[in-house]
Amino acid sequence: FGDLINTYSKVHLFGLMAEDQYMSAGAKESVFELDGVTAASVICYDIRFPEWVRTQMAQGVKVLFVVAQWPEPRVQQWEILLKARAVENQAFVVAVNRVGAGPEDVFSGHSMVIDPLGNVVLQAKEHEEGIFTADINLEEVDRVRGQIPVFEDRRTDLYH
Template sequence: MKKIKVSLLQLDVIFGNPDENYHKVRKYIEKAAQENPDVIVLPEMWNTGYSLENLAEIADEDGKKTKALLSDLAKKLTVNIVGGSVAIKKEGNFYNSSYVFNRTGSLISEYQKVHLFGLMNEDKFISAGATKNQFELDDIKAAGVICYDIRFPEWERKLMSEGQQILFVSAQWPTKRIAQWETLLRARAIENQAFVVAVNRVGEAPKDSFNGHSLVINPLGEILVEGTPGVEGIFTCEFDLDDLSKIRGDIPVFKDRRPELY
């Protein structure tokens, strides 16, 4: 059996206050590590929230502070970290960026959010990325996306079509659309025959409310763990990747694709 244990950090993000958010993330990662997970997963834009008008003052310069923190913790705690995403500034532009570190503290993937969300004015302040986010954690092939990305199934199919077994999702998904969050994530799990590990923040921001509902979903679309709505905390789940071979063998959707038509 190839089991993997994941800890989801369903956190309240303090709007526009990086210092407090970095302190909180350090504390929660150290606490989560006490449960001996293989992977710790963070939410979206956890360093600043969507304080977009203030990015010139508060965004992380080239992600240096974020990378130093997560690398240090991954190495010290011997744990893989899917670092959610943070606001960074790089070469005159701002990005919604994700970093993944392995157990040795090495940066193994960097991703800038590809699909920017106009309803939160993300596209007015942030530049879009143009690369895939694929990586291996303990020899397990995985991919990662950020929030609005999950509304684009062709993006997930592209990411998951090379044998990826887990899709990691980090988000700030508002309470008013939380039913869509669950439906979309379950669909992404079923259609890609993969485990989905999705972390959403909780708490209040000036224009939105967030209630978490972080999820781990199996390839059949069944929920294995659910973050308590509205509650900040650590939610841990273990699942067996060997389940994938039977599911993918019974219904070989990747083999039966007709990409020449679409």
């Protein structure tokens, strides 16, 4: 069915769901080439750590993939954080979220594709399962990065 091109272990474990009792945190980033495009991936809670995402995005990443099991009560935060990661990194964000229910939580989907300016290109409806497609123009990443050079203007000498 294809070749494995990348693996990633979630770096930030979510203590409120006791993930640390069942999983070990990853310790490496996830930058890879997908059909000639530099991409990266993170898992769920990782999107709450912009410094972790930026560490990867600063390597020329144009598309960030996010897989998640984000609960329905916080779906608005999911959308805000994804848009913020797209805007601050001037990249496309392709995010898929679980649909269904667990013993204590409901997961309502809201999978999304967001462009480098934070515009929603595609959004699955609430509780909608399926395979979705969206056309993206990767030249838009270069255009946006050329207008506001956030990667060049970073002051890494001040960041801890």
